Amino acid sequence: MSEPLKTRPADDDEGAETGSRSKRKPFGWSTFIIAALVAISAALVWRRDGLDGVWTILSHDVSLFGEIMPRVLAGCLLGGLIAAVLPHDKVSKSLGPESGLKGLLIGTAFGAILPGGPFTAYPVASALLAVGADFGATIAMVVSWTLIGYGRAVAWEMPIMGADFTLWRIVISLPMPVLAGALGRFVYVRLRHRFKL
Amino acid sequence: MTALLIDILLWGSLVGVGIIAWRQDKTVLTTALRKGGIDFVNIVPRIALGVIGSGFIAAIIPSEIIVGGLGPDTGWLGVATAVVAGAATPGGPVIGFSIGAVALKSGGGAPQVVAYIVAWALFAFQRVILWEIPFMPARFVWFRCAVSVPFPFLAAAIVMVVGKP
Numbered sequence: 001m002s003e004p005l006k007t008r009p010a011d012d013d014e015g016a017e018t019g020s021r022s023k024r025k026p027f028g029w030s031t032f033i034i035a036a037l038v039a040i041s042a043a044l045v046w047r048r049d050g051l052d053g054v055w056t057i058l059s060h061d062v063s064l065f066g067e068i069m070p071r072v073l074a075g076c077l078l079g080g081l082i083a084a085v086l087p088h089d090k091v092s093k094s095l096g097p098e099s100g101l102k103g104l105l106i107g108t109a110f111g112a113i114l115p116g117g118p119f120t121a122y123p124v125a126s127a128l129l130a131v132g133a134d135f136g137a138t139i140a141m142v143v144s145w146t147l148i149g150y151g152r153a154v155a156w157e158m159p160i161m162g163a164d165f166t167l168w169r170i171v172i173s174l175p176m177p178v179l180a181g182a183l184g185r186f187v188y189v190r191l192r193h194r195f196k197l
Numbered sequence: 198m199t200a201l202l203i204d205i206l207l208w209g210s211l212v213g214v215g216i217i218a219w220r221q222d223k224t225v226l227t228t229a230l231r232k233g234g235i236d237f238v239n240i241v242p243r244i245a246l247g248v249i250g251s252g253f254i255a256a257i258i259p260s261e262i263i264v265g266g267l268g269p270d271t272g273w274l275g276v277a278t279a280v281v282a283g284a285a286t287p288g289g290p291v292i293g294f295s296i297g298a299v300a301l302k303s304g305g306g307a308p309q310v311v312a313y314i315v316a317w318a319l320f321a322f323q324r325v326i327l328w329e330i331p332f333m334p335a336r337f338v339w340f341r342c343a344v345s346v347p348f349p350f351l352a353a354a355i356v357m358v359v360g361k362p
Contacts, residue, residue, distance in 0.1 A: 030326040030327075030330055031242075031243055031246065031326075033326070034246055034247060034250065034323070034326060034327060035246055035250070037250070037254055037287070038246065038249075038250030038251075038253055038254060041250070041253035041254045041256065041257045042250070042253040044253075044257045045253050045256050045257060048257075049256075053256075054253075057252040057253055057256055058249070058252070060252060061248060061249040061250070061251065061252040062249055064248055065244070065245060065248045065249050068244070068248060069241075069244075071204070071207060072237060072240065072241070072244055073234075073237050074207050074208055074211050075207070076233040076234070076236040076237040076240065077211055077215075077229075077230055077233035077234070077237070078207070078210060078211050078214060078233070079233060079236065079332070080229040080230060080231075080232040080233025080234075080236065081211070081214040081215055081217075081218050081226075081229045081230070081233065082214060083229065083232075084218055084225050084226075084228065084229035084232075085214055085217050085218050085221065085225070085229070115203055115206035115207045115209075115210055116203060116206070116207045117203075118324060118328035118329070119244075119328070120207060122328055122329050122331075122332035122333055123233075123236065123332050125332075125333060126332050126333045126334075129333070129334070129337065135337060135340060135341075138337065138341075139340075139341050139344060139345075142329075142341060143319065143341075143345060143348075146318045146319060147315065147318055147319070151203060152290055152318075155200065155203065155290075156290035156291065156294055157290070157294055157314075160290075160291070160294035160295055160297075160298050161294050161297060161298050161301070161314075162298075165301070168361075169311055169314060169315070169352075172311065172352050172355050172356065172359075173315065173352065176348050176351070176352070179348070179351075180341075180344055180345055180348060183344050183347070184340065184341065184344040187340075187344060188340070
């Protein structure tokens with residue numbers, strides 16, 4: 001907890017650099033893997049269920065895509081705005097490497113109340129990282145969004161798994177964002193130089 | 198209904214933060230919106246592929262095999278299987294939760310099902326590749342996934358101690 005202060009600016013530069021580099025190539029190897037997986041699956045569906053089967057799935061997914069698009073746009077704009085609005089110095093103080101348990105708790109609370117799905121969580125987390133949050137607080141935020149955030153729980157988990165299971169699962173998950181953030185911080189400080197994180 | 202509520206919250210927060218940016222400086226607002234817009238244009242091809250393609254992947258995955266691996270007598274090996282299965286489950290929330298629900302109804306063990314759901318939530322590969330990596334620095338994403346590995350096991354351990362709901 002003593003040295004991160006002086007290395008933090010370099011951190012941010014690297015983060016910004018990696019971010020813009022990955023944005024310049026929207027089709028990387030990961031997209032290629034998914035594309036191959038989709039093509040194989042579609043071929044298998046076609047062999048099993050014929051063209052009708054392919055068409056049913058395709059039309060359903062295209063309408064789902066149309067439904068999601070405006071939300072993706074909202075998420076991207078929200079990420080851009082949050083990165084612009086949040087004061088760099090305050091964020092690095094309350095969510096940076098020196099922020100301690102309080103920073104992890106703020107990250108957790110932020111992830112839990114954030115509206116929307118992956119289309120908001122990741123742009124906003126990326127924005128936090130860019131304006132001075134450390135890996136630990138950002139991990140707490142992302143893990144909190146995915147494990148105790150209400151968005152997916154209310155929209156998907158409760159209807160499918162039932163309210164009892166969902167609430168019980170969330171209660172069990174409550175300590176995990178802070179623990180994950182703390183573990184992240186602990187490991188990051190020790191491994192960052194060895195793995196050039 | 199819930200979708201509408203989420204939309205209202207989402208666009209409401211966008212307008213709220215937009216007003217804050219506009220009050221600070223109008224150029225802050227326009228620059229931020231332009232940056233967000235460019236992100237959106239860059240991300241759309243990947244999202245299109247993921248959302249439109251995931252239905253095909255979901256249609257061919259052998260969910261019976263996943264469900265069968267989550268039995269109550271499988272112990273820690275079953276928990277480990279559940280973690281791998283959660284990470285490997287393609288498609289959106291409907292698929293992940295449906296597999297969990299079927300496993301629970303067909304007599305799956307509670308620790309194994311919880312480990313499956315938590316692992317799926319933390320690092321389902323399709324979400325990581327299609328959503329998290331495009332938006333965030335890749336080194337952060339891999340680091341976060343690695344750090345998250347113990348938590349499905351922790352969840353299963355808690356369930357083993359405190360029991361079912």
